[in-house]
Amino acid sequence: GLMLLSLTTQIFLVKPNGCGVQVTISECKSHYSTGEVSLFYISIYMIGVGNGGYQPNIATFGADQFDEKHPKESHSKVTFFSYIYLAFNLAALFSDTILGYFENQGMWAPGFWLFITIIIRNIVEYISITQIVKRHQQKLLPIWLCTIMYSVVYTQMGSLFVEQGDAMNTKISNFDFPPASMSIFNILTVAVFLFLCNRMHKKKLRINTEIQRMGIGLVIAIASMISAGIVEYYRLKYAKTTNLSIFWLAPQYALIGASEAFMYVAQLEFFNAQAPDGFKIFGSALCMSSISFGNHVSSYLVSIVMKISTKNNKLGWIPEDPNKGHLDRFYFLLAGLTAIDLVMYIVCAKWYINVGKSGEDNQEQSCMKCELTEPVNGKPRVPILNDQIFPTFLQKKRLDNLVNRKDSNTRLKIFSGTANTTLSQEIAWYMGLELGKIHTKRFADGEIYVQLQESVRGCDVYLIQPTSPPANENLMELSVMIDACRRASAKNITAVIPYFGYARADRKTQGRESIAAKLVANLITESGADRVLACDLHSGQSMGYFDIPVDHVYCQPVILDYLASKKICSSDLVVVSPDVGGVVRARAFAKKLSDAPLAIIDKRRQGHNVAEVMNLIGDVKGKVAVMVDDMIDTAGTIAKGAALLHEEGAREVYACCTHAVFSPPAIERLSSGLFQEVIVTNTIPVTEKNYFPQLTVLSVANLLGETIWRVHDDSSVSSIFQ
Numbered sequence: 001g002l003m004l005l006s007l008t009t010q011i012f013l014v015k016p017n018g019c020g021v022q023v024t025i026s027e028c029k030s031h032y033s034t035g036e037v038s039l040f041y042i043s044i045y046m047i048g049v050g051n052g053g054y055q056p057n058i059a060t061f062g063a064d065q066f067d068e069k070h071p072k073e074s075h076s077k078v079t080f081f082s083y084i085y086l087a088f089n090l091a092a093l094f095s096d097t098i099l100g101y102f103e104n105q106g107m108w109a110p111g112f113w114l115f116i117t118i119i120i121r122n123i124v125e126y127i128s129i130t131q132i133v134k135r136h137q138q139k140l141l142p143i144w145l146c147t148i149m150y151s152v153v154y155t156q157m158g159s160l161f162v163e164q165g166d167a168m169n170t171k172i173s174n175f176d177f178p179p180a181s182m183s184i185f186n187i188l189t190v191a192v193f194l195f196l197c198n199r200m201h202k203k204k205l206r207i208n209t210e211i212q213r214m215g216i217g218l219v220i221a222i223a224s225m226i227s228a229g230i231v232e233y234y235r236l237k238y239a240k241t242t243n244l245s246i247f248w249l250a251p252q253y254a255l256i257g258a259s260e261a262f263m264y265v266a267q268l269e270f271f272n273a274q275a276p277d278g279f280k281i282f283g284s285a286l287c288m289s290s291i292s293f294g295n296h297v298s299s300y301l302v303s304i305v306m307k308i309s310t311k312n313n314k315l316g317w318i319p320e321d322p323n324k325g326h327l328d329r330f331y332f333l334l335a336g337l338t339a340i341d342l343v344m345y346i347v348c349a350k351w352y353i354n355v356g357k358s359g360e361d362n363q364e365q366s367c368m369k370c371e372l373t374e375p376v377n378g379k380p381r382v383p384i385l386n387d388q389i390f391p392t393f394l395q396k397k398r399l400d401n402l403v404n405r406k407d408s409n410t411r412l413k414i415f416s417g418t419a420n421t422t423l424s425q426e427i428a429w430y431m432g433l434e435l436g437k438i439h440t441k442r443f444a445d446g447e448i449y450v451q452l453q454e455s456v457r458g459c460d461v462y463l464i465q466p467t468s469p470p471a472n473e474n475l476m477e478l479s480v481m482i483d484a485c486r487r488a489s490a491k492n493i494t495a496v497i498p499y500f501g502y503a504r505a506d507r508k509t510q511g512r513e514s515i516a517a518k519l520v521a522n523l524i525t526e527s528g529a530d531r532v533l534a535c536d537l538h539s540g541q542s543m544g545y546f547d548i549p550v551d552h553v554y555c556q557p558v559i560l561d562y563l564a565s566k567k568i569c570s571s572d573l574v575v576v577s578p579d580v581g582g583v584v585r586a587r588a589f590a591k592k593l594s595d596a597p598l599a600i601i602d603k604r605r606q607g608h609n610v611a612e613v614m615n616l617i618g619d620v621k622g623k624v625a626v627m628v629d630d631m632i633d634t635a636g637t638i639a640k641g642a643a644l645l646h647e648e649g650a651r652e653v654y655a656c657c658t659h660a661v662f663s664p665p666a667i668e669r670l671s672s673g674l675f676q677e678v679i680v681t682n683t684i685p686v687t688e689k690n691y692f693p694q695l696t697v698l699s700v701a702n703l704l705g706e707t708i709w710r711v712h713d714d715s716s717v718s719s720i721f722q
Helices: 002-013 034-064 071-104 108-128 141-158 160-166 179-203 210-237 246-274 280-309 327-358 397-404 421-431 471-487 516-527 540-545 556-564 580-592 636-647 666-670 701-712
Strands: 412-416 438-442 448-452 460-464 492-497 531-535 550-553 573-577 598-607 610-617 624-632 652-660 677-681 695-698
Touching: 002 034, 002 108, 034 071, 071 108, 071 179, 071 246, 141 160, 141 179, 141 210, 141 246, 141 280, 141 327, 160 179, 160 210, 160 246, 160 327, 179 246, 210 246, 210 327, 246 280, 280 327, 412 421, 412 701, 421 460, 421 701, 438 471, 448 471, 460 471, 460 701, 471 492, 471 516, 492 701, 516 540, 531 701, 540 550, 550 701, 556 580, 556 652, 556 677, 556 695, 573 580, 580 598, 580 624, 598 636, 624 636, 636 652, 636 666
Parallel strands: 412 460, 460 492, 492 531, 531 550, 573 598, 573 624, 624 652, 652 677, 677 695
Antiparallel strands: 438 448, 598 610
C-alpha cells in the first residue's frame, strides 16, 4: 500500500514537483482521472488493512514469548506492553519530524519512499530471525465501550490540534515550526509517564491495576480538552491584535501524552489478560478497534456539531477558517462528554469487579483468574509481611486485632523456637504483636539452652515450634522452652505445633512396635504444657493421646481459598485421595469445592516410605485432578498416583498438602513434570534448595493467629471452619 501510494504520488498526484511550497496551490494539478483517484484510495485502504492486521498481532505475539511461570520473564511481560507502546510513539516521533519536514518542503514522494526503505529492511530482518521458542471469562464490552470516548479525544491531536496550531504563530526566529511536529511534546510525555508507570508497578503502589490506570487516563484526557478549550478561547479573543505562539498548545499535547501512557498501555494489558487462552488476539483486537471506532465517532460527532451549529446561515463551530469558528466550544463539549464517560466507566469498573467476586460463587460458569504474588528470583510464593500476600481467608480480621484487642496484649506473649521463625513473625504481624525475646543456643555437645529475656509471670504464653526435621532436636527444644516458661510462672502455656512429628506412628501395625505419637504427647504434657494447638494431624485419634486440651486447626480453608482463585471450572474438577486412608479428608475437601466428584487411588505399601499404586477408583478422564494429602514426605505415593492419573486421561494434576516434609528424593519426583502445580503451606519452612518452578507456598499465619486470639479470648475455634 505504501509503495503504491509512493508511485501514484510521484507519477501523477503531486504535479508539478514542489506543489504547495515552491509552486503555489493554484498552479498545482487539481483534476484527476477516475483511475488515478481509485489508485490513491486503494493504496490508502491497503495501508489501513495491513496496519489492522499487523498491530493487534505484534503485541500479542511479543507477549506470548514470555513465560509467565518464570520469575524474571513474568515481570518482563508486564513491562513489554509499555516498551512496545513506547516504540510505537518513537516511530511516530520520527514520522512527525522527518516526514513533516518533507511535507513542508512539498516532497511527499521522497518521504514515502524513505519509509518504504525502512519497512523493507524490517521485513528482511524479520525473515532472518529464528522464532523464539514459546516458553472469556469476564464481560468486557462495557469497559471497551467506555474506552471509545477516550479515542475520540485522542483523535483531535492529529486533526483539530493541527488546525488550531496552523492558525497560530509558528515562527521561531526565521524557522517555521510545522504544526504537526507539536506532537513532540506528546511523545516525550508518553516516554516519561511510561517510565513512571513502570516504577509504580515495581513498587506495587495502590494505583497499579489496569482498571485504575485507565480511569486516570480518562481524567487526564478531560484536563487536556479543558486546556485546549482555554487556549483556543484566548486565541480567538486576541486573534485580531495578537497571534499567540503555537507553543501555548504544548500543555494540551503533554496532557494527551500522559493520558496515553495510562490509558492505551493499560488497555493492551487489560484486554490481553482477560481474553481466553488461545485467543489472545481478541484482546489486542479490542484495544485497536477502540481506537478505530474512536476515529469514526469523532467524524460523526464533528458532522453532528457542524449540522447543528450551522443553522440560520452561521459558519458553525469548526469552519475552514478557525478564526471564524468556536473550536473552544467543541473542546469543552468533548470535556463534558468525556466526564460523562468517566462516570459510566467508574460504574462499569465497579460492576466488573463485583462480577469477578461473585464469579467465585457461581460455580457453573466460574473460571476466575486471580492476581497473585509472583515468584521472586526463582523462589516460590513464600509469604512476606504485607497485606497482599496472604490468602483472603480471615485477612480482614487483622484490623480488628490491631484496634479492638490492645488491652489484652499485655497478658498474651508469643515466643518462637528456631524451627520456623518466619511463620512465627507472620503470626505476630497478623495479631499486631511483637515476638517475645528469647535466647536459644546449642552447646558443643548438642545440648539445648533456652532463656526467656522478658517476664511471663501471670501471662498466657504461646510457644510456636513445629517438630519438623530435625524432629528430635526441635522436639527437645520445644520441651525445654515449655519448661522454661513453667519455671518462670507463666499462667498458661500453649504449645503451637504447626507440624506434629511422629504423628504417623499412631498405632501398632506389627508386633513389638512403639506408639511414638503417644510417647511424644506424654513428653509435651509432662514438660508443663497446658494446651496444644496443632495443624492437620495425620490422624484424628492423635488428639486422644494428649491428657490436655488440643485445638485441631484445619488448613484446608487456606488451600481452598487459593484454588478458588485458579482458572478451573468446577465441572472440570475432580478431587483425588492418594490412598484409602485419606478418603475422609478428600471427601471434605471435595464438598467445599462445589461438591466436586471424588476419585480414590488404591495402593499396597510394601515397606516404610515405599508405595505401589494398584488401581484407580473413579473417573478422571479429561478433568483437572486435585490430589489432597496431609503431608508430602518422599513423594512416592503422590508421584505414582499422578502418573496413574495421567495414564487414565487426566488433563492436569495438582498436588495439595499442608506439610511439606520433602525428604529426598521428593524434589526430583515433584519437579519431574507430573504436576501442574504443587501447593503446600508454610507449617514447615521450605529451604531454598527445595524450591522448584511448580511449587507454591501459602501462609497459614492468619489462620493460626486468629486461632490463638480465640483461644486467648475463650471464644469458639471450630466456628472458624464453618
